[in-house]
Amino acid sequence: MQTKKMTFNHRWLPYLLLAPQVIITIIFFIWPASQALYQSLLRQDAFGFRTTFVWFDNFQRLFVDDLYVNSLKVTLIFAVGTTLLSMSVALLFAVMVNKMIRSRDAYTTFLVWPYAVAPAIAGVLWWFIFNPSIGILPYALDMFGINWNHRSNGDQAMLLVIIAAAWKQISYNFLFFLAGLQSVPHSLIEAAAIDGAGRVKRFWTIVFPLLSPITFFLMVVNVVYAMFDTFGVIHATTEGGPAQATNILVYKVYRDGFVGMNLGSSAAQSVILMAIVVVLTVIQFRFIERRVNY
Amino acid sequence: MASIKINNLGKVYAGDVRAVEDINLDIADGEFIVLVGPSGCGKSTLLRMIAGLETITEGDLFIGDKRVNGLEPAERDIAMVFQNYALYPHMTVYNNLAYGLKNRGFPKDEIEKRVQETAKMLEIEQFLDRKPRALSGGQRQRVAMGRALVREPAAFLLDEPLSNLDAKLRVQMRLEIKQLQRRLKTTSLYVTHDQLEAMTLGDRLVVLNQGNIEQVGSPIDVYNRPESLFVAEFIGSPSMNLFSQADLDGPTNENAAKHLPEGTDILGLRPDQLLFEAPDTPHIRLDCKVALYEPAGAESHLYLILNSNGQHVTMRVHGEPPVHEGGDISIYAPVSAVHPFNSTSGRRTD
Numbered sequence: 001m002q003t004k005k006m007t008f009n010h011r012w013l014p015y016l017l018l019a020p021q022v023i024i025t026i027i028f029f030i031w032p033a034s035q036a037l038y039q040s041l042l043r044q045d046a047f048g049f050r051t052t053f054v055w056f057d058n059f060q061r062l063f064v065d066d067l068y069v070n071s072l073k074v075t076l077i078f079a080v081g082t083t084l085l086s087m088s089v090a091l092l093f094a095v096m097v098n099k100m101i102r103s104r105d106a107y108t109t110f111l112v113w114p115y116a117v118a119p120a121i122a123g124v125l126w127w128f129i130f131n132p133s134i135g136i137l138p139y140a141l142d143m144f145g146i147n148w149n150h151r152s153n154g155d156q157a158m159l160l161v162i163i164a165a166a167w168k169q170i171s172y173n174f175l176f177f178l179a180g181l182q183s184v185p186h187s188l189i190e191a192a193a194i195d196g197a198g199r200v201k202r203f204w205t206i207v208f209p210l211l212s213p214i215t216f217f218l219m220v221v222n223v224v225y226a227m228f229d230t231f232g233v234i235h236a237t238t239e240g241g242p243a244q245a246t247n248i249l250v251y252k253v254y255r256d257g258f259v260g261m262n263l264g265s266s267a268a269q270s271v272i273l274m275a276i277v278v279v280l281t282v283i284q285f286r287f288i289e290r291r292v293n294y
Numbered sequence: 295m296a297s298i299k300i301n302n303l304g305k306v307y308a309g310d311v312r313a314v315e316d317i318n319l320d321i322a323d324g325e326f327i328v329l330v331g332p333s334g335c336g337k338s339t340l341l342r343m344i345a346g347l348e349t350i351t352e353g354d355l356f357i358g359d360k361r362v363n364g365l366e367p368a369e370r371d372i373a374m375v376f377q378n379y380a381l382y383p384h385m386t387v388y389n390n391l392a393y394g395l396k397n398r399g400f401p402k403d404e405i406e407k408r409v410q411e412t413a414k415m416l417e418i419e420q421f422l423d424r425k426p427r428a429l430s431g432g433q434r435q436r437v438a439m440g441r442a443l444v445r446e447p448a449a450f451l452l453d454e455p456l457s458n459l460d461a462k463l464r465v466q467m468r469l470e471i472k473q474l475q476r477r478l479k480t481t482s483l484y485v486t487h488d489q490l491e492a493m494t495l496g497d498r499l500v501v502l503n504q505g506n507i508e509q510v511g512s513p514i515d516v517y518n519r520p521e522s523l524f525v526a527e528f529i530g531s532p533s534m535n536l537f538s539q540a541d542l543d544g545p546t547n548e549n550a551a552k553h554l555p556e557g558t559d560i561l562g563l564r565p566d567q568l569l570f571e572a573p574d575t576p577h578i579r580l581d582c583k584v585a586l587y588e589p590a591g592a593e594s595h596l597y598l599i600l601n602s603n604g605q606h607v608t609m610r611v612h613g614e615p616p617v618h619e620g621g622d623i624s625i626y627a628p629v630s631a632v633h634p635f636n637s638t639s640g641r642r643t644d
Contacts, residue, residue: 187380190347195394195441196368205393209384 033274039267058268067244068252068269075248078162079226086166087218090173091211095203097174098181108178115171119229123236126164130237150238154245157238161246164237165230173218180214181207220284224277249273296358296371296448296481297323298344304352305339305505313339315505317353324479326472328496328513330486332528336505337485338453344483345374345451357448368397373442374451377458379434381426387413387437388422391444398445412444415474432463439471449481456491468494489529493517501525519633523640526562526633532595532608534633535568537561537580541603546572546579553629555643562633565595565610572626580625582607584617598623 008014043054062068097107114122130150132138138148150157184207192202208215231250234240240247240255247255250273257266298321305314314336321327329337342348344355346367355362362370373394382390388409395405413419416436426434435455442450455471456464472495475482486492492499493513501508501516501524509521520526526534539551539559553576554561561578572579582598585606596609596617609625617623634643 185378185380187376187378188382190345190367191374191376191380191441192382192393193347194345194367194372194374195445196397197393198368201397206382212384 036267036270039263040271041264042267043264054264058264059272062265062268062272067247070244071247071249071252074158074244074246075227075250077158078165078230078246078248079223081158081162082165082169082226082230083219083222085162086169086222087173087215089166090170090218091177093170093174094177094181097178108175111174112171114168117168119168119232120236122168123164123233126160126167126233127237130160151242154242157242157245161230161234161238165226165233168233169222169225173222176214176218177211180211184210216284220281223280223284227273227277249276297321297356298449298481298483299356300344300353301356302353303340303343303350303355305336305343305348306351312505314343317507319500319507319510321481321483323481326475326482326484326495326497327500328484328486328492328498329500329502330489330492330528331502331508332487334504335502337487337502339505340502341374341451341453341483341485344370344449345372346370347374371448372451373445373447373449374453375438375442375455377454379426379438379455379458381434381437381441383426386423386425387418387429387440390426390437391440394441394445408444408446412440415443416440431459432467435459435463435467439474443474443478447480449483450475452482452484454486455484457486457488464491471495489531493529499529501528503528519642520562521642523560523562523635523637526635530564532565532610534562534564535607536635537563537578537600537605538603538637541600541605542578542580543602544579544581546577550576550578550629550632552576554632554634557636558634558643560635560637562635563627563631564633565608567627567631568607568609568625569627570611570616570623570625573628576629578627578629578632580607580627582623582625584619584621584623587615587617587619589614598625 006014040058041053041055042051043058044051093111097104097111100107117125129135129137130148132149132151135148141148148156150160188206188210189202192206197205227248228250230248231254234246234248234251235254238246240251249269253266253269253273256262256269260266298319300317300319300321303314303317304312306312317340319327329340331337339348343350344357346362346365346369350363357370357372382393385393391409391412392405395408400408409422410419413422416439418433418436418440421429421433421437426437429437435458438455442452452471456467459467468491471484484491484495486495496513498510499513499516500510503524509516509525511519516525516529520529520534523536527536537560539561542551542561551558563578568580580598581601583601584596585599586597588595588597592612594611594613594615596611596615598607598609599605600607607625635641636643
């Protein structure tokens with residue numbers, strides 16, 4: 001790797017130039033993160049009079065807590081579901097838009113629009129659409145004899161949050177897939193056509209493998225999104241319910257910490273969450289290095 | 295192995311843009327045809343129509359005895375070599391070669407046998423496990439050829455396959471392609487804008503201009519007897535000198551004009567047909583100034599300026615010519631060497 005060496009006239013100038021970034025990182029990341037690390041080792045009594053240092057007791061308790069193990073499972077289903085749904089729908093859209101010639105830009109613009117909608121607002125939109133008493137979708141589903149009530153049916157609630165969370169991410173994935181598709185040389189497709197591969201085969205043996213760097217990148221981004229950035233969606237739709245069915249880790253951190261006021265446990269959970277994402281990212285990037293083409 | 299028959303073939307794009315017009319061509323089994331012409335003359339479009347990558351809007355195309363107008367590229371039993379090679383970057387060389395065979399459902403051992411044979415023929419055996427990005431330009435070119443050869447198709451279509459190579463490699467690959475074609479005797483269509491490639495490779499040349507065929511013939515026929523002004527200028531390097539009859543004055547030239555066919559108003563003379571001394575037969579005389587002398591080893595190029603109209607004249611000479619830059623000189627050519635053309639029709643007059 002090439003490193004550029006820069007010489008400054010004044011000794012302190014480089015530090016001064018770095019300072020804003022460093023200060024912001026310290027105030028908004030390092031400090032709160034270390035607070036969380038420290039708090040995860042503490043326990044307060046119910047009234048907040050006494051705080052004791054309990055070492056890793058908070059962590060130990062979590063892994064024997066059924067609610068927490070359930071939340072791990074729920075998060076896994078939610079993250080996998082959201083990533084699969086948003087990426088497959090985005091890829092489908094990208095392939096279809098890529099075939100268009102004249103209206104491509106217009107469709108691209110419309111498909112990117114949802115990304116500008118704030119998660120909480122998106123959540124409220126879906127809340128209205130799926131609302132068991134006033135929503136349009138339960139009304140429509142009722143005609144097919146399907147009874148939709150995500151307030152009592154945990155699977156339906158999970159489906160709802162997955163759809164709501166994936167919907168927003170489709171735009172982002174779509175843009176990357178479209179750019180990826182456009183960078184596949186046309187002559188490769190033609191060569192494959194001459195080599196006797198049909199449309200579907202061409203896609204899966206030529207185009208899709210060439211998209212693999214983008215697919216892996218999006219997988220990382222989507223899993224991280226599903227684990228961290230979906231608080232707003234959950235909060236606006238199901239609030240983790242019914243009966244913990246959609247209580248994903250990041251929402252549980254909030255519920256236990258700020259509603260249940262169990263700060264020690266909440267901090268321990270957020271530390272675990274951070275560790276999970278770090279590990280995931282490392283694994284996925286390792287994987288990318290080996291598998292991806294180009 | 296198959297012949298190709300092209301009847302009144304045309305391509306019209308939306309908005310009445312005609313890329314290719316009324317092409318008629320019979321290609322014999324095993325023949326090596328070179329389509330040559332400047333950029334935008336429709337040569338690639340024609341090739342892609344034969345390949346099935348562009349739809350045919352007019353006329354008929356036969357490969358063998360079968361009309362293939364509506365057939366998918368895969369059903370036409372042709373193979374194509376692309377300018378940028380179009381190798382599948384995520385597959386090894388082996389899989390690049392095997393892809394077409396796999397898609398056609400060949401048994402595994404047959405694929406293995408064919409790939410190995412082809413690789414051996416092209417001397418790429420040691421690269422079979424590599425990905426295309428780990429190959430040099432020349433090696434990629436061989437793999438692209440191999441992918442076409444391995445299927446043993448009825449016809450090869452090559453779209454400027456050498457234009458991404460450096461000059462030295464291009465000459466080498468040109469020879470190899472020619473030898474390969476001689477050995478395999480597969481009907482081949484080769485598109486190029488390089489007239490040297492065209493001259494050296496083809497059994498027959500098809501010179502295209504603005505979507506029309508200007509001339510079809512063996513390279514030497516096309517060179518010796520260009521049928522139109524366009525072909526005269528396009529084939530041959532340095533290109534043919536063209537003189538307007540009106541700019542050639544003096545009694546010698548007036549006499550020479552009587553021996554030219556009727557309707558001739560443009561006289562073409564190849565740079566190597568110009569002489570320092572007047573022949574005994576009726577001849578053309580050109581009074582010039584020497585602008586530049588360019589020695590190139592075995593032969594030299596003289597760049598002259600015609601006194602009557604300031605036009606540039608190129609002359610090819612052997613050895614050192616008796617001239618100095620800036621000096622006056624008279625050069626001659628026998629009338630028999632003149633290529634006579636008519637400027638209105640653009641065609642040859644004899």
